[in-house]
Amino acid sequence: MLFRRRNEESAWERFRVWLWPRRSFSRSFQYFSKRILRLKATPHAIAAGVAAGIFASFFPLGLHFVVAAAVCWLIAGNLVAALLVAAVGGNPVTVPLLWGASWETGKLILQEDVAANGTPEHLSAMLHHMSFAQLWRPVLEPLAIGAVPLGVLFGLLFYGVTRWGVGVFQEKRRRRLAEKAARQQQRPGEFGGVGSAFR
Structure with a gap:
């Protein structure tokens, strides 16, 4: 198969690349930025899709793609832009920051004191058994709120x-094409003038 890898990547190698891109995070960010800028949609649709992806990135993994798609549909955004941003927002570097900020904000809104150790009692057992009823009150509710x-x-x-950036990019592209x-x-x-001069 054309452009197929000579040696297949192992599961560990794929996991390592997911944690740390081969070409650095800045190159990956530039790549995704250009992908979004080059989408064929209105500045509002692309910007709304990006906003939906950003909004969804603060929610737990597994839900963020669903939230991104739902919000994108509600505000008439571009679905590709929403899913790209949600995928970037779900990387291992940003997830702890986004979830930590969401959880602390939720605890503040609910006016509940955080325990001294920062985690509710028996949290490890709850996560092991994945009991939604037990996880909802101490973890998922403040995180979602x-x-x-x-x-x-x-x-x-x-x-x-994004709307400003896409507008500038599309205007430059229109001028270049014109x-x-x-x-x-x-x-x-x-060419006709040159040919007529030799006649």
Whole structure:
């Protein structure tokens, strides 16, 4: 198969690349930024999709893609942009920061004191058994409640930045394509003029 790897990657290698990209996080960020800028949609749709992805990134993994798609549909955003941003937001570097901020904000909204050790009693046993009823009150409820205001705040911020950036990028691309079309229209006349000079 064309462009297929000579040696298949192991599960550990794929996990390591997920944790730390081969070409650094800045290169990966540039790649995803260009993918979003080059989407064929209106500035509002792309910016709304990015905002939906940012909003969903504050929610637990597994739910963030569903939340991104639902919010994207509600605000008429671009689904590809939403899922790309949600995928980037679910990386191992940002997840602890986003979840920690959501959990602390949720505890503050619910006006519940955080335990001295920072975790509820028997949390490890709850996570081992994955009991939703037991996890809801101490972990999932503050996490979900705290994710909403943070997601809205950062979603609006990224919406404004993305809409401006996409508008500038698309305007430059329109000018570049118009100039290219104008040059192509002038070339037949130029060749005709050169040919007529030799007649």
